[in-house]
Each structure stands twice: as structure tokens, then as C-alpha cells.
Amino acid sequence: MRYAIKMWSNTRMIVLVAVSAAIYAAALIAFKTAIPLIPGVTEVRVAGIFLMTFGILFGPAGAWGLAIGNLIGDIFGGTLGPASIAGFFGNFLLGYLPYTMWLNFFPFSEKSYEWNVKNPKSWSAYISITIISSCSCAVLIGLAVDILGIVPYEVVSRIIALNNIVGNLIGVVLLIAVYELTKNQLGLLWTDIMGIRQDGLSMRGIMGSWLVAIGSIAGMLAGFIPGLSVNLVSWSSVIFIVVGSLIL
Amino acid sequence: MNLSLYQDKDTWLHNIDPRTKLVGVAIIFIICLCFNNPIYMAVVALCVFFIALSARAQKALWTLRYILLLLVIFSVLLWPFFTVGKTPLWSWRFLRLTKESLFYGIAMGIRLSTFVIAGLILLSTTKNEDITNGLIKMKIPYPLAFAFSTALRLVPTFVGAGATIVQAQVSRGLDLESRNIISRFGKFIPLAVPMFISAIRYTNLLSMALESRGFSPGSPRTLYYEPVMKRRDWLILSFMIIVLIACLYMRIFLNLGVVMSGRL
């Protein structure tokens, strides 16, 4: 969590928040495919292509960017409401988990903050984190919209998760295409901007990652676990995800 | 490109402090959450609708009519199957419909529409910079507020760029009109990559220009447009808080306005 706070004293990171938020919001608006899955809540999100790329390249700036970008999507779309708050935090996780879990989601994790197309570790980190971050976002938003009476949890959480996973899996093509340029030519890899040396694997990080992972997978299974109500499962999943994210 | 929902008019809602509107809309949201009885919800919705009319937001509302309609239909169709009430109306195999769950669905449809209308009142009467100023005055850290307002400003530019990118690729033969959702996702790579790159090339320039204008995160700065809370703002806020307390009292202590207990 510390980098997500510390970045606000760096001008370039602040601008990156604005730019990534604007890209995300613009993609939500410009490439709207007019297939609302649940009107006002979620649609086929082509913008999902950007999620992991923002998280991996821009780290905390990507996380805040996705959060703000989603909010702006609601503002321009006219769907600003209490669910926007959940959307803010859910989308934050989509950018936050990729860079925080990148080194910590043992045994799938990478050893450095860099993306290397030839290293199977990069791929295992990408794919595993794609699934976890997509599901965490879905669980968080799902519970919130259920409580608010917008859409039932069982429906919305799965749609959001699937949508984000598909977007991210295609999004790897985007990451491969832009990684070199962003890192070497433009010097915009977040660890370079913030001057962070490589962090090592920490017990705390592994614990956080696995808490989030357990929470998000359990949340997806809500309704299929005999003897446990959807309500109980979704609430405890969210607690796992929030606590895990905070110690990451 | 103008994407903003702001309507340049002169109504009482345009003239009150953005903080009053932000807090006011939040209060409306909470009031909506107090009831799940369609009749009570309808009363709340009607009040909000009249406020929207007094803000002359009907034009913006009209553009969202399909979303509003879909919201209501969706709720009414979906909720009854995911909630359980006491009075059965109809059942078929494992599907059961109860009176309470049907009413709950209707109430939720109204609630969602009210959310949208209330949000729209804020957006159609408040300029983006006033929302940002309001947030700053409510102690949101300036760098965060700056990122938010810069993103708001950049969105139309990037949407315009997105439209040009679509044109550029279509003129090279890219066919975007396929039916299949998955292959459509794939076709967005030729759109997403230029979108990302053209925007991201901007970042360094923007940061340089920003620092060249004396921007330094964390340093104290002046706020040129200072929103001032007037007596009117305090009156409106007090009134809304009283209404909120009354609603909370009705729900919590009198248990009014509830068809489905155990849910907001």
C-alpha cells in the first residue's frame, strides 16, 4: 500500500494517473460496443484490454488511473450513483493487485518487476494474477451492487469476472506491443519513475496475496458451496480481499 | 467534442455551492436505501424527479431514457428470482415468485432510476471544475483532485483520438462489424495499441509542461475560485439532514417502507 500513497509526491506519476484514467474512460466511451450486459452496471468492456497493462507498467498510477477512469466513465455515461464508489475500489484492485502480487504471489510470481515475454514466470504471474484480480474486483463490486439492490450478486459477479478475464487475456497482446517503448524509450515504467530498486519476496506479501486469492476464488464459488449461504460467502470473501490488499 | 452532461442554465441548483450538491446527492442516495417498498420509493423518486425538473435537467434525462427503462425492466425481471418472500404467487419447477419479491423488484427498479436521476441533477448543474473545487474544499488532497480534473479534461481529447483511430483502421480495411463478441475483442487490438501509445507519448510532455508552470505536489497553493457556503446552502443542507433523519427513523424504529426485511 505504501507505494500507492507515496506516488502522490511525484509529478510524473500524478500525470500518469490522469492519462491512464483518461485512456480508460475514453475507451469505455469511444469503443462502447452497445452491448450492455446489465444496463447501467456492466457492458462488454473492450476497455478491459488495458487493465493488466496499466497495473504492470504504471503500478500505483495505473491502479488510481483505473479507479478514477471508471468513475469518469460513470460521470460521462450519466450513471453516477452509490455503486460508483464500489466501482472505484473494484477497479483500483484491477490495477493494484497486478503490481503488488507480481513478486509476491508465490509460487506463480516473477522475480523482477519487469515483464519478459520469454520468461515462463512472467506468463504464470500474468495469468494467475489476471484471474485473481478480475475475480476480486467482481466479488467486491458484486457484493456492493447486491446490497444496494441493483443486481443480484450471483449474476453480476460472474459477468464482471468473465469480462475482465477475457479482456486481460487479449490484453497481453497490448502489453507485449507497448512494453519496450514505454519502458526504454519513454522511461515510464513505474519502478523507474519512482526510483524503486527491486523488492524481494516477503512473508507478508505472500500472505497478502494468498488472502486475496482465497477470497476471490471463494467469492466466485458462492452459491455452489453446500451449507454456506451466498451472503456469508460473499461477505467473508470481501473481508479476505480487503485485508489481503491492505497488507500487500 | 462535447461529452459533458452539464447544461449551461441559470437555476437555483446551478447557483448553490458544489459541496451542498455533493452532500445533497449523497443524502438522496442514502434516503433511497431506506425503503424497499415500491410506494415509498415512488414518493422519493417523484420528489427527486421534481428537483430534476427545477434544475431543467429534462433534456439530459431524455438522452438517458433507454437506460432508465432498461433498468426498471431488468430489476423487475431479475430480482424476484433471487429473493424469497412469504406470499407465493406462482411457481414452476424450481422457479418461485412471491408477492414480496415482485414488489421488491419494482422498488429496486424505481430506486435505480432515482440514483441515475439524482446523479444527473449533480452532473447537469455542476461544471467539472466546480466538482473538483468542491472536492478540494472537502479536503481531498490536491494532487488527487488535480489528476481527476486533468483526466476529465483529457477524456474528450482521447475520445476524439479514438474516433480518428477507428477511422484510420477502417480505411485500411479493418472490419469492426462482426457479430462474435470474442473476435470483436481481438479486433480492438489495432485500436487499443495506437490509443495507448498516442496518449502515453503525451505523458512526459504533460509532466514537463506542468512543472514548468510551477506545479509541485505537496506545496501549498492558492485556490483562485473559492466556493463559499452561503446561508442558503446551510438551509438546504439542514433541511435535507432533517428529511434523512426522518426517513431513517421511519425505517429503523417504525419499520415503515419495507416489503423485504433483511435487505436495504
Place this chain on the structure above:
Amino acid sequence: MGVSISIKSLSFTYHNSKQPAIKDINGEIKDGEFVVIMGHGGAGKSTLCYATNGIVPRFYRGGEYRGNVYIADRSVREFSISEMAKTVGLVFQDFEAQLFSTNVELEIAFGLENIGLPRDEISRRIDRYIDFLDLKGKRLSDTSILSGGQKQRLAIGAVIAMEPSVVVMDEPTSDLDPLGRAGVLSLAGLLRERKRTLVMVDYDPDTPVGADQLWLMKDGEIIGQGRPEKYLSDEKLLLSCGVMPPQTVSLFNRMGWEGSPLTVEAAKDLIEKGNLVKRRNQRKQKDSYFNSNNFFIEARGVYFRYPNSGNDVLRDINFGIKKGEFIAILGQNGSGKTTIAKHLNRLLAPTSGDILIDGKPTTRYRHNELARLVGYVFQNPDYQIFASTVQEEVGFGLKTLGEDHKTIKRNVAEALAVTGLEGYEHRSPFVLTKGERQRVAVASVLSVKPEVIILDEPTTGLDYQHQRDSLEMLKDLNRKGHTVIIITHSMWIAEEYAHRCIVMKDGKVLDDGETRSVFAHEQRLSQASLIPSPIVRLSNWLGADAMTVEGLAEELKSYESLTVSG
């Protein structure tokens, strides 16, 4: 007079780069001086500008910085960029990237808020500077409705309101149309009158006329520094720096005439005083161009308006284009140039009227059929480049059109050869320079072998040499049978390369005809706020036909030989 800027043996090498961007720069600028910096793309002009307010080295970590820059005796490297902002105002080329606020007065206030001025002082400063910017009626206007030129003026004003002792402008007019450029230059003139120290990077040889110093840069070094007159008359030196020499100087050199006039007026003076050549009556130019009916493209009564918008962007457009033409579309931004061009391959369709291609309305073609007939190269190559190699990028159009592997390979190779990109096949297009990326964009349109190729401002952001290179390439394509249509703000490009010009104003065709005849009517052009280049103005005044320096020199020499033999 005090010294405003003093640069001492300054060198800087960017991180990841082997070559220094600037090498051993020295210079001194006194209070109130006006200094113009010119040079080819990549000569280090921007780096030098960035060194004046500390962006270099502060912003570029890991770079190697040697030497020193002093602004009023303060060493720049010891202060943060935001502190330097109070003494040095830096204006960038990209006007969009320098605006941060929603309305004009807030934009002026932004820098003042950052340095924590009290609110009433900010308000006083806005009052003081808004007149100066010629934006008074627009104080509360949304910045997004301003034209490019107004945005750039606002960016300058926002910097000046901070009352820095030095203003540095890095190519402030390169992205503007002629009208916008004129506005910015007149603002710069006002600054000079007020004795503000002004440093400006520019490409036009007109700008340094009357300046205190001209600095010529090449490959990171200053190879000429001093009074502008001295260097502006040195054609070779200018060309070696990728700068277009003043056309009047080139003409005098070619004719072997005494003197190096820097302006058209000076040239006229010298010619009259020395009785160098006799003026003639200009030959009557053919005005009409249309007596054909085998047009390949035809616009018939085209009107266009964007949905939800009240006014027509195009009004009653009629023209015909034959195969093999080379056409320039001229006009200010907002005159409808790009809009009409986009109609030609149905990126837009007329609200009423028709665009016929080969006799059939564009609306009856499918998009991929049109892609083979009319190719469109967008102004910003970054709006289309997405593939990881140049080869893949250039072959994308063919692939989507369903061509087989062999054809793709052959066409891509041909397109790369024409654009001079052989050997680039496996490189990533993103890391190329702007000029190269522009070529990739052209190649990717060419590979489909369209009959007609439209280019929207293909030379923006390129230096003189690269502009020439791209135009020679287009000329070559035209010779091979492609119809070429360019949209441009650059008069000399239209004059030298286009057979025909279409001048747009307020959504209408103001003039359409052979280039020579269009440029003979200076009055009519001025209605569209266009001014022919110096050589054509001189040619018009002399009653000559030619539109290039070489052409005019030859023509004038032929008069002489006529007079001698007669």
C-alpha cells in the same frame, strides 16, 4: 545591460543514448534580447531549451550533464523546475499538452496558484495580461472551444503572467495554421517591444530577421552564432543545418546579383535600384480547369453537417479529380479541408449531394472496396501504428483485405522500397523517429496500391530536409501513376509540387485551379488568410511564371538572353 542567460560549455547526454544531445554549448544573452535558434530535427534545440529551466537534467534521470546554465547569475541545476518557473517561462510546441484548466482565466491563474500568490494579486494579473493575449471577450470561455492559435497564445500568456524574466519558446508555431502562426508571432513581437528576453526556436527564415542573435545548431553543436544577417545569407550553412534558406537570398545567389535581401520588400528595392531586371505584365493565367468529363472522383453539391450540430461544415462543394493529378488542398483549420478529404474514401458521407468514385457514389461501395481505390494517410502516424514490426504494420491492410501471403510479401517489399524503408522490415515501428513513422504510415497505405492517395498534413513536424524527402517521394509516386492529394499549410510545398490547388474557406471552395493561377491571385488568397511564399510574391511582382527559386532564376536568365540577342 545585465546578462540574462549565460551558458557555459554545456553538454548533455540522455540516459540510454551514446551520442550527446548537445555538445559544448556556449552563449550569452543580454536582458531584453531576442534570440532565434534554428536547426534540423534532432539537432538539440529542444534539449537546449529544456536546459534553461532545469527540465534538463532534473527530469531526465541518469543523463550526463556537464557545464552550466545561469539565468540572472543563478545556476539552473541547483533549483527545482517548479522554482525555476518563476524566472524562466517555457512554452512548448504542443499547445494541448500545456493547458490544464477548463476556462481561460483559470488557465492564466493556474501557474499563479501553484506559486501561492494571493487571490487578489492573481485577479490583477489576469486583468493585466488578458488584453495582451487578444482573448478579452473569452475570459470565461471553455479552453476546448479555442482555435489552435488561441490555445498557443493562452499558453504563452499563462507563462507570461508569472512574470518570468526570460521567455523560451520551443517551436511555438509548428502545429499551427498560417493564421494561428501570425497571431503567435505578433504576440512575440509585443514581448520584444516590452523588452522581455525572448528565446525562440523556429523553422522559418523570416523569423530571425531583425533578431539580436541567431544560433544555428547541427548535431548537438552550435555552428553559427551572432547577427542573423550574417548567417541568413549563407545558403550552404543553412542547408547543412536543415534550414530552408530565404528564397530571396537563394535567387540573388543564383542570378549572381549583388546583395542578400532577407525579405521580399528588400529584394524588390534592390532589383529596382540596381535595375537588375525589367518587370513585365503577368501573362493571363487560365482560370478554368474543367473541360473534362472523365473524372475519377467527383463531388456534386456536397453538404455535410455532423449529427446533432446546427451548422454545415461543408457547403455546396463541387469539383472533379482526374487520374494522375497532384492536388493540394489549402485553407485555415476549420475551413473544411480534412472534412472534404475524408469524404473521398467515405470516412464521412455527405449529408446531401454525392461523391462519385469511378461514377458510383461512395455510399454504394463497401469499405474494403474503397480501401483499394482511395488510401488515406492520417496526420498523426501514431493513430494507426499498432503492429510489432514494420513489415506486419505495412501488410495489415492487405491481410484484412484477404490477400494471399505471396502478394502481401511482394506488395510490402514494394511499398517499403518506395518509401525508403528497406531494411526496416523487422524493426518495431514505435521506436522510429516521427519522420520514419510517417513513412511507415504512407507505406501501409501504399501497399494496398490505391489509385488515389490522400495525405493529411504529411510534413507537419518534419524539418526542411525531411519535408523535401517526403515530397520527392510523393512526386515519384505521382509520376508512377498514383493520384496524390495533400492537405497542407505550407505554401511553398503547394507551389512547388502541386499541379492544382483547391482553396477552402468556411466550408466552401474559394478557389480551384492550376497552382500558378491560384497563386497569381494574391488578393483572393488573402481572403483565406493565405500568403504565397516570398519567391512567388516576387515572381508575381516581376510578372514571371515560375514558382520556384530555380525556375525563376532560369526564367529571368532567359529574359536576359532574349534582351541580349534581341
